[in-house]
Amino acid sequence: MRQFLARRIFHSLISLVGLLVLVFFLARLTGNPGDLYLPLDSSIETRQAFTEKHGYDDPAYIQFGRYVRDLLSGDMGESVRKKRPALEIVLEAIPVTLMLAASAMFLALVGAVIVGARAAYRPGGVFDRVASISSLVSASAPDFWIAITAIIVFSVHLQWLPTSGLGGPIYWIMPVCVLLIRPFGLLVQVVRSSMLTVLSAAYIKTARAKGVKEKSIVFVHALRNAMIPVITVAGDQAAAMANGAVIVETIFGWPGIGKLMIDSIVQRDFAVVQAAILVTAFVILSINIVVDLTYAVLDPRIRKRS
Amino acid sequence: MNKMKNIVGATLLALPLSLVFAEGKIVTVVLSEEPDVIDPCEASRSNIGRVVKQNIAETLIEIDPTDGSITPRLATEWEQVDELTWNFTLREGVMFHDGAEFNAETAVTAINRALNPTQDCEIRLKFFGNINVMPKAIDATTLEIKTDTPQPILPTLMGTMVIASPNTQAEKGTMNPVGTGPYQFVKWDAGQEIVLERFDGYWGDQPEAEGARFIWRTESAVRSAMVKTGEADIAPNIALQDATDENTDFSYFNSETSRLRIDMTQAPLDDLRIRKAMNYAIDRDALIGSLFSEDVVPMTQIVVPSINGHNTDLTPWPYDPAKAKELIAAAKADGVPVDNEIVVLGRIGMYPNATEVAEAMAAMLAEVGLNVKLSMIEVAEWIDIFTKPYAEDRGPVLQASQHDNNNGDAVFSVFFKYACEGPQSTMCDEEVDKGITAASAAVGDERREIWQQVFKRLHEEIVPDVQMFHMVGFSRVNPRINFTPSISTNSEVQIGQVTFK
Numbered sequence: 100m101r102q103f104l105a106r107r108i109f110h111s112l113i114s115l116v117g118l119l120v121l122v123f124f125l126a127r128l129t130g131n132p133g134d135l136y137l138p139l140d141s142s143i144e145t146r147q148a149f150t151e152k153h154g155y156d157d158p159a160y161i162q163f164g165r166y167v168r169d170l171l172s173g174d175m176g177e178s179v180r181k182k183r184p185a186l187e188i189v190l191e192a193i194p195v196t197l198m199l200a201a202s203a204m205f206l207a208l209v210g211a212v213i214v215g216a217r218a219a220y221r222p223g224g225v226f227d228r229v230a231s232i233s234s235l236v237s238a239s240a241p242d243f244w245i246a247i248t249a250i251i252v253f254s255v256h257l258q259w260l261p262t263s264g265l266g267g268p269i270y271w272i273m274p275v276c277v278l279l280i281r282p283f284g285l286l287v288q289v290v291r292s293s294m295l296t297v298l299s300a301a302y303i304k305t306a307r308a309k310g311v312k313e314k315s316i317v318f319v320h321a322l323r324n325a326m327i328p329v330i331t332v333a334g335d336q337a338a339a340m341a342n343g344a345v346i347v348e349t350i351f352g353w354p355g356i357g358k359l360m361i362d363s364i365v366q367r368d369f370a371v372v373q374a375a376i377l378v379t380a381f382v383i384l385s386i387n388i389v390v391d392l393t394y395a396v397l398d399p400r401i402r403k404r405s
Numbered sequence: 406m407n408k409m410k411n412i413v414g415a416t417l418l419a420l421p422l423s424l425v426f427a428e429g430k431i432v433t434v435v436l437s438e439e440p441d442v443i444d445p446c447e448a449s450r451s452n453i454g455r456v457v458k459q460n461i462a463e464t465l466i467e468i469d470p471t472d473g474s475i476t477p478r479l480a481t482e483w484e485q486v487d488e489l490t491w492n493f494t495l496r497e498g499v500m501f502h503d504g505a506e507f508n509a510e511t512a513v514t515a516i517n518r519a520l521n522p523t524q525d526c527e528i529r530l531k532f533f534g535n536i537n538v539m540p541k542a543i544d545a546t547t548l549e550i551k552t553d554t555p556q557p558i559l560p561t562l563m564g565t566m567v568i569a570s571p572n573t574q575a576e577k578g579t580m581n582p583v584g585t586g587p588y589q590f591v592k593w594d595a596g597q598e599i600v601l602e603r604f605d606g607y608w609g610d611q612p613e614a615e616g617a618r619f620i621w622r623t624e625s626a627v628r629s630a631m632v633k634t635g636e637a638d639i640a641p642n643i644a645l646q647d648a649t650d651e652n653t654d655f656s657y658f659n660s661e662t663s664r665l666r667i668d669m670t671q672a673p674l675d676d677l678r679i680r681k682a683m684n685y686a687i688d689r690d691a692l693i694g695s696l697f698s699e700d701v702v703p704m705t706q707i708v709v710p711s712i713n714g715h716n717t718d719l720t721p722w723p724y725d726p727a728k729a730k731e732l733i734a735a736a737k738a739d740g741v742p743v744d745n746e747i748v749v750l751g752r753i754g755m756y757p758n759a760t761e762v763a764e765a766m767a768a769m770l771a772e773v774g775l776n777v778k779l780s781m782i783e784v785a786e787w788i789d790i791f792t793k794p795y796a797e798d799r800g801p802v803l804q805a806s807q808h809d810n811n812n813g814d815a816v817f818s819v820f821f822k823y824a825c826e827g828p829q830s831t832m833c834d835e836e837v838d839k840g841i842t843a844a845s846a847a848v849g850d851e852r853r854e855i856w857q858q859v860f861k862r863l864h865e866e867i868v869p870d871v872q873m874f875h876m877v878g879f880s881r882v883n884p885r886i887n888f889t890p891s892i893s894t895n896s897e898v899q900i901g902q903v904t905f906k
Contacts, residue, residue: 129785134789139792182442188595192596258634262636264620350624
């Protein structure tokens, strides 16, 4: 197990270094940040002075050398726009996204397991049909539209919830609900189909023949084996969310990493782009390791193979 | 079970009470983006200006947005001593929020800080990039400003210079802006809000609002909903489609003027008849109220009517496709290559419906027989093409652009767009250049008249643009307050002007 973990961490580090190099050089290909930062009417001399001051006129490999040197001493550079350390800005944003993503994923996963398992128990029944159709709808719903509609209905007309912003529990309801709708729909579908396969397996019939209680068959014997594909999809969804729930963050005014990343890419704020990608990559690689470990816990075959 | 139900019910009932509504005498302003910094020397950026300018930190001179005239603020009087020197008499009894006294010495420190080249302050980059400014304290209330080139409208220029406390760190940006304004900075919760409170030691009349909260939401629909629900008082910048309530929504010239810049160096656009034909080809009335707001006004020059130098005698180009075809035919007969492909270059998201507008313009130009191709590009590529140095093989291009000038005088527009040396000019006309030089050195009526002549020549004889519109902006204001958005709302929101009903 320890060897398995060490190998996964080593692989992750290689990916991280590759990503770092790629992001650094790709960002430089987009052009000079001064073009976007300086007022349109700036003189050519002003533009040159800005470029020289920030070292954008040096060859990319020299800039990269500087970046690696600073990175090794823990310095991820300063935001040109915000005039603050890039890492500080990223570390302010990431907890917001992680809290939002964790709440939405937890609720989506728990809800999907209950609804999906129940639907699979009597395929073709009323519950199954309702669950299948509604999960399909929610898996394909555009979150931008849902978010704006929710604001108009629950904030403007009913005045039950605040339109947006970060605050007490009441401020979480709409963003979390909007964010979980898609993964919930998707996970219900996955749980249902995975459970259908498992419930028709021979060992379930054996368990039934032995007189094991139905509840125990579904939630103990079947569910554990049905969870592998669910964890795969859930891990994928969680990684996407950790990358920033851009639309939800933008509409509800949550200062998360997704919006920060998009804004800094658009503004060519290289230091922030690099720091944000590095930190999120770290989070995503951690999620992947947790997913792999969960496989190993759930399935002894994977444990043995490793 | 019943007990549980009661607890849940009580919690649900109590939840809405914890909503933050705009109440008391605190004004909540919802901006479109979080300011990157809130340094006074960056106050010319619109969302930073809305927080800082005239709220936290003030200018020596204030520009009246309605007619571009200048009025006293921290300076009470000013006079030109010689061609290169101006003296400003400063207001007495003014204190900064940190207790420092405002006088000529501290004003010099503030100006030097804003113009310090080790910082990339936008006020320096935008307004003082090519001027060497040497401020000096003559005595406590007399500030002398010398420049290396004559600056006849230095007082107007000083309307952009925001005065920060002398204790503000000189070499780096500040997160803690301190000025002399009616409100002092309390805190900035990154990502969430900026809070100001009324400054009791303010030199002027005490404003009614006790404080202000600045928050930000990217979506216009959300910003307008926040004023509707009472979560905010002022949304300074909402989209046309969200400005649906005539009781709360204001429209006003936002100082932007939109046009297609004609690259006059490239055939067939180097022919005056073709440039005139393109202006006759545009059905501006059809665009008003459809792709543009009903309140936009066809332009005749690049500055809005409130800017010094605007010429009210000019009339917009009429829609006359027959005349356009006639001019093109005449040019063709003289050997002008009218069949060359002309690119209409639009910028994605430049203003609402930017793509549809570019499509409509291209279609109208094609209608009169020109060979037009539409291309929509992103902002970075757009800037690259828009500013000098230009690519040699660029071909004939009509570049959609929008220009903002709410700084009181035409000088902030004309040189950049139309002078031979202008960084975004594609034309070179000796007479226009002479006019720009003469107007830049003149003052008062003479200055205005020279600008008006320049605009007349541009409009009637040079035709460097396919003219479009003076644009409008929309703001939503909570009915519980009195506040009238205007052209200046683009760059500042003076909380001190807000009163409560």
